[in-house]
Amino acid sequence: MYITEIFLQGFRNLSQLHIEPSEGINVIYGSNAQGKTNFLESLYFCAMGRSMRGKSDQQLIAFDAQESHIRLLVQTQNRRDKIDVHLKQNEKKGIAVNGLPVKRLGELFGTLYAVIFSPEDLSLVKDAPTERRRFLDMELCQLSRVYYYDLQQYYRILKQRNNLLKEIQKKPSLQETLFVWDGQMVEYGERIIAARRRFLVRLDEIAAEKLARLTGGRDSLQTLYKPNCEDGSFAERLHRNLERDILFGATQSGPHKDDISFLVNGREAKVYGSQGQQRTTALAARLAEIDLIREETGELPVLLLDDVFSELDESRQKYLLESIDGLQAFVTCTGIEDSVRKYISRDNLFYVENGTIIPQKENRH
Numbered sequence: 026m027y028i029t030e031i032f033l034q035g036f037r038n039l040s041q042l043h044i045e046p047s048e049g050i051n052v053i054y055g056s057n058a059q060g061k062t063n064f065l066e067s068l069y070f071c072a073m074g075r076s077m078r079g080k081s082d083q084q085l086i087a088f089d090a091q092e093s094h095i096r097l098l099v100q101t102q103n104r105r106d107k108i109d110v111h112l113k114q115n116e117k118k119g120i121a122v123n124g125l126p127v128k129r130l131g132e133l134f135g136t137l138y139a140v141i142f143s144p145e146d147l148s149l150v151k152d153a154p155t156e157r158r159r160f161l162d163m164e165l166c167q168l169s170r171v172y173y174y175d176l177q178q179y180y181r182i183l184k185q186r187n188n189l190l191k192e193i194q195k196k197p198s199l200q201e202t203l204f205v206w207d208g209q210m211v212e213y214g215e216r217i218i219a220a221r222r223r224f225l226v227r228l229d230e231i232a233a234e235k236l237a238r239l240t241g242g243r244d245s246l247q248t249l250y251k252p253n254c255e256d257g258s259f260a261e262r263l264h265r266n267l268e269r270d271i272l273f274g275a276t277q278s279g280p281h282k283d284d285i286s287f288l289v290n291g292r293e294a295k296v297y298g299s300q301g302q303q304r305t306t307a308l309a310a311r312l313a314e315i316d317l318i319r320e321e322t323g324e325l326p327v328l329l330l331d332d333v334f335s336e337l338d339e340s341r342q343k344y345l346l347e348s349i350d351g352l353q354a355f356v357t358c359t360g361i362e363d364s365v366r367k368y369i370s371r372d373n374l375f376y377v378e379n380g381t382i383i384p385q386k387e388n389r390h
């Protein structure tokens with residue numbers, strides 16, 4: 026799939042723009058703090074219905090504006106869709122697909138598949154398990170509305186169960202009502218565990234291939250699912266941990282505690298990997314997502330690469346460019362290095378200055 030038109034109004038520092046990107050690699054370049062990442066953010070928002078940087082909807086509205094609009098036209102193999110996003114200062118966001126309001130975010134997923142890679146992606150390997158669960162959930166939600174629904178239900182029940190655990194500390198007789206939540210939690214939790222396991226088996230295979238290519242075979246990668254509860258054991262774990270859960274006033278076991286382990290050359294990349302190896306690992310996982318989305322949906326996602334090239338050596342840059350050939354990509358950078366330039370036509374260059382994006386094909390003189 027690819028985006029054919031982008032309209033933005035009052036989105037962070039991008040006051041007004043309309044561009045028609047190419048189907049291939051589009052390079053958005055300019056100095057620091059001009060609006061490059063903001064531009065990628067607007068595209069990501071249309072895929073996932075939320076900020077990629079964890080910003081609130083209101084923080085995305087331009088400082089001097091009351092509201093913000095994004096409109097994208099997306100061409101798939103057999104459809105043409107229109108996504109409209111409307112953010113307002115004091116109201117809930119409005120999202121519509123082909124003019125029909127989206128009531129739950131799950132209805133938006135799949136209209137635009139996007140894979141993003143940014144320098145912050147290092148946190149996928151380096152930081153706490155929350156980052157890795159977020160990666161898993163974002164990907165699985167894009168691929169499956171059922172997963173999104175299960176996840177929503179699971180977290181809703183988890184919140185209610187945790188509230189009840191705190192109540193039980195004050196009034197132990199309430200413990201009798203806990204089984205109502207436990208039954209539902211296990212049902213949704215087991216489904217989440219199974220979906221994550223299936224996803225990671227495939228991700229492991231593809232990411233290993235990508236990493237081997239990125240490093241010219243020097244490094245190997247294994248991506249392992251580290252579930253907090255093995256399949257079928259969630260109910261028993263909840264039961265076993267009950268006293269501890271009551272003591273903490275919080276549920277100590279379940280998929281909300283899952284993790285992923287990235288092993289580079291057999292060792293935990295988080296602990297032993299160099300900065301470069303961690304970065305390449307995160308990149309391999311993102312590149313694997315592209316293949317997975319294609320396998321599952323038959324569509325190639327749109328790739329958003331935020332300031333990634335400056336961090337990679339020339340051979341990795343070359344492999345990255347080759348491996349994204351054939352899909353639509355939006356690549357931001359501060360300058361265009363010669364090694365990248367030879368892959369890009371001038372028609373696909375967009376210069377950003379102070380929130381204005383100028384297509385270079387219209388700027389030949």
Ligand SMILES: Nc1ncnc2c1ncn2[C@@H]1O[C@H](COP(=O)(O)OP(=O)(O)OP(=O)(O)O)[C@@H](O)[C@H]1O
Nearest residue numbers: 037038057058059060061062063084085086087088
């Ligand atoms: N809500 C907002 N309204 C208007 N401007 C904003 C808003 N939020 C952030 N900005 C401005 O956007 C600019 C940053 O844009 P962005 O993050 O896209 O930069 P960038 O071009 O990607 O730069 P870098 O190369 O440094 O990453 C900053 O000048 C910031 O003040």
